[in-house]
Amino acid sequence: xxxxxxxxxxxGKLKGSSKEAIYYGSKVAESLGTAAxxxxxxxxxxxxxxxxxxxxxxxxxxxxxxxxxxxxGMAYASVVAAAAEQExxxxxxxxxxxxGDAMAARLAxxxxxxxxxxxxxxxxxxxxxxxxxxxxxxxxxxxxxxTADKKILAIKKNTITxxxxxxxxxxxxxxxxxxxxxxxxxxxxxxKATGDVLLPEANLVVSAGRGLKGPENWxxxxxxxxxxxxxxxxxxxxxxxxxxxxxxxxxxxGIKISPNLYIAAGISGAIQHLAGVNSSKVIVxxxxxxxxxxxxxxxxxxxxxxxxxxPRLTKAVKAL
Amino acid sequence: xxILVCVTSVPDTTTKITFTDNNTRFNxxxxxxxxxxxxxxxxxxxxxxKEKLGxxxxxxxxxxxxxxxxxxxxxxxxxxxxxxxxxxPTDAFFVAEQIAAIAKQNSYDLILMGRESIDYNGGQVHxxxxxxxxxxxxxxxxxxxxxxxxxKLTREIEGGKQELEAQLPLILGCQEPIAEWKxxxxxxxxxxxxxxxxxxxPAGNDTLTQVVGYELPxxxxxxxxxxxxxxxxxxxLLRTEAKVI
Numbered sequence: 001x002x003x004x005x006x007x008x009x010x011x012g013k014l015k016g017s018s019k020e021a022i023y024y025g026s027k028v029a030e031s032l033g034t035a036a037x038x039x040x041x042x043x044x045x046x047x048x049x050x051x052x053x054x055x056x057x058x059x060x061x062x063x064x065x066x067x068x069x070x071x072x073g074m075a076y077a078s079v080v081a082a083a084a085e086q087e088x089x090x091x092x093x094x095x096x097x098x099x100g101d102a103m104a105a106r107l108a109x110x111x112x113x114x115x116x117x118x119x120x121x122x123x124x125x126x127x128x129x130x131x132x133x134x135x136x137x138x139x140x141x142x143x144x145x146x147t148a149d150k151k152i153l154a155i156k157k158n159t160i161t162x163x164x165x166x167x168x169x170x171x172x173x174x175x176x177x178x179x180x181x182x183x184x185x186x187x188x189x190x191x192k193a194t195g196d197v198l199l200p201e202a203n204l205v206v207s208a209g210r211g212l213k214g215p216e217n218w219x220x221x222x223x224x225x226x227x228x229x230x231x232x233x234x235x236x237x238x239x240x241x242x243x244x245x246x247x248x249x250x251x252x253x254g255i256k257i258s259p260n261l262y263i264a265a266g267i268s269g270a271i272q273h274l275a276g277v278n279s280s281k282v283i284v285x286x287x288x289x290x291x292x293x294x295x296x297x298x299x300x301x302x303x304x305x306x307x308x309x310x311p312r313l314t315k316a317v318k319a320l
Numbered sequence: 321x322x323i324l325v326c327v328t329s330v331p332d333t334t335t336k337i338t339f340t341d342n343n344t345r346f347n348x349x350x351x352x353x354x355x356x357x358x359x360x361x362x363x364x365x366x367x368x369x370k371e372k373l374g375x376x377x378x379x380x381x382x383x384x385x386x387x388x389x390x391x392x393x394x395x396x397x398x399x400x401x402x403x404x405x406x407x408x409p410t411d412a413f414f415v416a417e418q419i420a421a422i423a424k425q426n427s428y429d430l431i432l433m434g435r436e437s438i439d440y441n442g443g444q445v446h447x448x449x450x451x452x453x454x455x456x457x458x459x460x461x462x463x464x465x466x467x468x469x470x471x472k473l474t475r476e477i478e479g480g481k482q483e484l485e486a487q488l489p490l491i492l493g494c495q496e497p498i499a500e501w502k503x504x505x506x507x508x509x510x511x512x513x514x515x516x517x518x519x520x521x522p523a524g525n526d527t528l529t530q531v532v533g534y535e536l537p538x539x540x541x542x543x544x545x546x547x548x549x550x551x552x553x554x555x556x557l558l559r560t561e562a563k564v565i
Contacts, residue, residue: 071477073447074456098478102459105447108413114528115412117442130532135440139337141535142440148528184456185486188472192480200478204565228565246462246496247476252333252438253357253496261564272333278537282562284554285543295543300557304548316552320559 002037002059003029004089006080007052008099009042016201017095019055023162024122024155025093026056031125032091037061038169039083041068041076046171053169055162061086061174067183073102075182081110082176084150092152097200104154113150120159120279137252137275157200158258158281199248202231204261205280207250209235209273211266211287211306215243220310221265227317233257235267251276265306269294286310321375321466322426323366326419326433326445327394328356328409329387333438339534346534355390357501358434358460362492364499365464366432367398373466376400378426382409382418388517395512396504402517411527412440416448421523423453428489430471435460435493446493456486459493 005025007018014022026036038057040049042064049060063079080103084092092107094100096118108115118134120141128145134156135142199205206225212218218232225232232248239249250257252272262280266287267273274297277283285298286309295301302309331337332352340347355363366377379394379402381387391402405418423431436443443459450457462481463474469488474481476495504512546554558565 074450077447077451098460098476101443102447102457105412105444106451106457108444108528109416109448109451112413112526112528115442115444116529117440117444132535135534136331136335136337137438137441138537140339141537142531143533143535145530145532146528147530181454185458185484187482187484189483190477190480191482192477196479198479240496245480247479247481256441261558261562275333282558282564283540284558295545297540298543299540299562300554301543301545302548302551302554303545304551309548309551312551313555316555317565320555320565 001088001090002035003032003091003093004080004084004087005036005038005057006092006094006100006103007038007040008095008097009040009044010198012044013048014052015095015097017097017157019162020157020160021093021095021155022052022055022057024160027122027160028091028093031123035059037087037089039063039080039174041079043069049171050168053167054164057169060169060171062171063174063176065175065178067178070187071099072182072185073099074106075178076103077106077110078179078182079176080107083174084111090150094152094154096154096156100154104152108152111150112148113152114146114148115152115154116144116146117154119153119155122160123153134279137256138278139275156258156279158260197229197231199231199233199250199255200257202257203259204228204230205233205257205259206230206263206265207233207235207267208238208265208306209267210237217307218244220307220314224263224310224314224317227314235273264294265310267294268292269297321369321373321430322428323369323375323377323430323432324380324423324426324428325359325363325366325377325394325399326380326431327359327363327390328434328437328439329353329381329383329390330356330437330439333357337536343534353386353390355394356434356437358436358438358495360501361496361498362432362434362494363394363397363399364502365494366430367502368499369466370398378403380419380422381405382407382415384408391517392512393504395515395517396508397502398508401515404517404519405522406519407522411529412442412444413448413528414526416445416452417524417526418522419445419449420452423449430488431491432494435495443493446491450491453491455489455491457491457493458484458486460495461492462495462498464492464498
């Protein structure tokens with residue numbers, strides 16, 4: 001009856017958010033007096049799979065059928081459901097992500113499982129099975145009891161900091177029968193930025209708004225991000241104006257992020273923008289308008305011209 | 321083309337969230353409720369597809385009579401009729417079962433909804449409905465066109481986007497820029513008053529989760545302002561004080 005963790009790969013490597021999920025799952029397993037098993041789908045080498053042990057997985061089930069190379073939430077849900085059945089798992093843990101969200105919802109339907117999304121803390125088992133999850137786009141939390149026998153927890157980034165240990169997981173091949181009905185979507189084109197830090201995975205984020213005056217000025221944002229090893233993001237108006245792609249838009253109707261550091265340059269801080277970023281650990285606001293509402297929600301603020309400040313910050317980072 | 325659009329009635333995005341009854345109930349006092357912003361995108365695209373291809377758009381909400389203004393607005397924007405399942409939308413599985421029960425009685429070509437509601441942000445309902453109906457579900461969808469019985473669509477993925485083709489019927493969670501939000505005109509508002517809004521009782525009562533209490537995030541400490549001429553100090557503070565770089 002192990003706790004099952006769906007661990008996601010990005011280009012053959014375990015995603016950082018999935019390492020958090022494995023560690024989180026191993027802590028849940030400890031509380032329940034059982035072990036943690038990770039299910040990994042797609043191509044990865046055996047050393048990478050065994051490394052799941054460093055984060056607390058005793059065992060890794062590896063589904064490497066070549067039909068599963070394309071990220072497919074429906075097929076993945078069927079594989080994870082089969083793994084849960086084989087392992088007798090009643091708790092499934094995963095990290096929130098584009099693929100994880102699609103997978104988790106289908107899995108909840110298959111297993112009639114109670115699903116809590118955006119979980120921000122380990123479960124409280126003293127009175128039923130309760131978790132704290134972020135709601136109203138980060139403006140509040142709900143203590144939620146999962147009343148069904150089967151439970152799925154989709155955890156938000158930075159919910160837990162994994163403590164690594166010297167251990168390797170036993171890797172077992174896992175080859176459940178695949179259903180043709182899960183392979184009915186035909187992918188005709190994929191455009192994905194390569195080599196950059198993925199925004200939902202990033203620990204550090206440099207974001208900019210209309211204060212940058214035009215897409216041609218984004219070089220100073222990218223320079224600071226590159227120096228820090230950060231991802232770049234933007235406000236909704238910037239994405240609406242097509243200065244930046246939609247997958248960089250953070251806020252109420254964009255991506256919600258919870259990095260360690262969020263630097264906002266030339267963003268005034270409308271409540272809808274704050275909603276997407278207010279679970280960041282540290283917020284820095286740089287704006288020439290001292291009355292910008294964002295300063296009220298910041299940890300550090302600089303009133304100044306972004307065209308002057310950003311290059312100086314980049315230089316200071318490089319000098320570290 | 322027969323389209324079902326599922327909409328939520330949610331607090332306006334500028335709402336200051338508070339709770340009452342010892343933090344066990346959302347405080348509705350003074351709160352303006354709106355159609356879920358993502359649902360609004362789904363509805364706008366549904367109306368555009370209807371105008372182009374013919375057919376009908378039905379709006380579905382699971383909620384109390386408090387949702388009626390939101391539903392009437394959807395009718396004013398161009399939906400033909402509406403169904404309200406008279407129950408509190410307490411849990412994603414419960415809402416998904418209501419949608420699935422209605423979909424089983426009416427063969428829709430498309431079931432559209434927002435990628436997530438902006439109150440609970442679960443983003444689960446489309447996937448659960450898909451599973452209950454044995455139909456494909458895709459989210460978040462940023463572009464949608466219909467060519468005969470084939471849907472051509474674009475979904476967002478981490479760090480990019482992906483184009484897909486799939487056969488109808490489909491369930492889609494939608495987001496911008498699938499369509500421009502529509503504002504009802506006077507004629508729409510007048511005709512919406514006489515369009516059918518059927519209120520039906522819920523099918524079943526299955527919930528798999530239950531909220532037992534709420535809390536607000538702790539307030540952030542006060543902001544530390546750094547003079548522009550000493551901006552470089554920020555980097556040192558981020559390393560030595562905040563310890564994030």
